[in-house]
Amino acid sequence: MDNYTATKLSLIAKKAKQDKQCKFTSLMHHFTFEHLLSCFKDLKSDKAPGIDNRTKESYSEQEIKQILIQTVAKMKARKYKPQPVKRVYINKTGNKQRPLGIPTVTDKIVQAAAKNILEAIYEQDFLDCSYGYRPNRSAHQALKQLNHTIMQKKVNWIIDADIQSFFDNIDHYIMMDFLSHRIRDAKFKSLIFKFMKSGIFEEDRYIPTKQGTPQGSIISPILANIYLHYVLDLWFEKVLKKQINGEVCLIRYADDFIIATQYQDQARKVLNMLKQRLIKFKLTLSEDKTRLIEFGRFAQENKHRLEQRKPDTFDFLGFTHYCTTTRDKRFKLGVKTSRKNVKTSQKAINVWLKQIRNAYQQKQIWKQLKVKLQGHYNYYGISGNFHSIKRFYDKTIYLAYKWLNRRSQKKSFNWNNFIKYLNTYPLPKPKLCFQIYQTW
Numbered sequence: 001m002d003n004y005t006a007t008k009l010s011l012i013a014k015k016a017k018q019d020k021q022c023k024f025t026s027l028m029h030h031f032t033f034e035h036l037l038s039c040f041k042d043l044k045s046d047k048a049p050g051i052d053n054r055t056k057e058s059y060s061e062q063e064i065k066q067i068l069i070q071t072v073a074k075m076k077a078r079k080y081k082p083q084p085v086k087r088v089y090i091n092k093t094g095n096k097q098r099p100l101g102i103p104t105v106t107d108k109i110v111q112a113a114a115k116n117i118l119e120a121i122y123e124q125d126f127l128d129c130s131y132g133y134r135p136n137r138s139a140h141q142a143l144k145q146l147n148h149t150i151m152q153k154k155v156n157w158i159i160d161a162d163i164q165s166f167f168d169n170i171d172h173y174i175m176m177d178f179l180s181h182r183i184r185d186a187k188f189k190s191l192i193f194k195f196m197k198s199g200i201f202e203e204d205r206y207i208p209t210k211q212g213t214p215q216g217s218i219i220s221p222i223l224a225n226i227y228l229h230y231v232l233d234l235w236f237e238k239v240l241k242k243q244i245n246g247e248v249c250l251i252r253y254a255d256d257f258i259i260a261t262q263y264q265d266q267a268r269k270v271l272n273m274l275k276q277r278l279i280k281f282k283l284t285l286s287e288d289k290t291r292l293i294e295f296g297r298f299a300q301e302n303k304h305r306l307e308q309r310k311p312d313t314f315d316f317l318g319f320t321h322y323c324t325t326t327r328d329k330r331f332k333l334g335v336k337t338s339r340k341n342v343k344t345s346q347k348a349i350n351v352w353l354k355q356i357r358n359a360y361q362q363k364q365i366w367k368q369l370k371v372k373l374q375g376h377y378n379y380y381g382i383s384g385n386f387h388s389i390k391r392f393y394d395k396t397i398y399l400a401y402k403w404l405n406r407r408s409q410k411k412s413f414n415w416n417n418f419i420k421y422l423n424t425y426p427l428p429k430p431k432l433c434f435q436i437y438q439t440w
Helices: 003-018 033-042 061-076 105-122 139-152 172-179 186-196 220-238 264-280 297-305 339-356 362-380 386-404 415-424
Strands: 085-092 096-102 157-162 200-202 205-207 248-253 256-261 291-294 314-316 319-325 331-337
Touching: 003 033, 003 105, 033 061, 033 105, 061 105, 105 186, 105 220, 139 248, 139 256, 139 319, 139 331, 157 264, 157 314, 172 186, 172 220, 220 248, 220 264, 256 264, 256 314, 264 291, 331 339, 331 386, 339 362, 339 386, 362 386, 386 415
Parallel strands: 085 200
Antiparallel strands: 085 096, 157 256, 157 291, 200 205, 248 256, 314 319, 319 331
């Protein structure tokens, strides 16, 4: 980002932080050629094209500069209109698919600039319980906070909540009301509204968007955070906490959140209040995926005393969380890669190796495989999860041997030769990369 734009955004952030009642009346002048050009440079490469079939790499330097000059002129004349997003589907576990919306490159650039402005304002308002899609915040920090909450606070019940199709059910007019708390610039709000109403192209068919914001677009995460900031975070902090006895804690990553309480009756009260709160803003909890479970050190003791099975587990941010003990029999929150994510990761490696085994030389495959393994460790390599990432490493080694031996009708090498090759050109060994235990 150019220095001038960065300075202007820092001034917006400073004003928003100093005056929580401030409503910004003039924001559109921040959509400058320099700002848009820096957003273009920040776009990731090798991404799927929008409905115009253009990628970032397809633009020459001169062409993109000319397009951005024209885009700035259109925005000043209020003639800029986002194009519909291209809908594609990615596979999920259980033979399900998740829809993604891919904007054109030009729309991505304008969305990125709008996101920068919204971030400068709302990062001053967002609460500490929110971790998803925010600068300098991560899923690992949310997991660390969850560990601290269960290990150090008096919580015994967990509400594992899931909002039904959250991104598809965001109400556009409620969203605009929320933006009005901080933004009075009608042109800027109109731009955001146009993005939400831009529509979808799927199989050469145009579908108008009456609600929701498409997953995959640059601006969707910040809009989702703003929506849930008012619907959930502020309400939890200012209203719900005052009506609940005992400890109650919220940890949210985008639309995925956990609420921990001290008492069972208060947990039920929270769950009922939460359902009513979401209904008010056109959202509902998924009945199949939302659960109330006893969890924590006392849950472990109660189950043992009553000679019942172990306490229930819950999944959060790709990890299964369970009650266990240390070697000296003290309570500990255990974590392991969730079964669903293990299957997804292993399937992805298997499909990738099968597809590229004849397309690249072995050294190239090995180089990319190193990157994939290290990426897996970087996320799943947290305290207490070594056995899971070790099993993933072992499975990857087996799949590599399997598919490299199918590069031709004749086997490339036997197992002993493969091990010699692996010793000469080793893949990254499992390694813990983030500590959540013993950090408080």
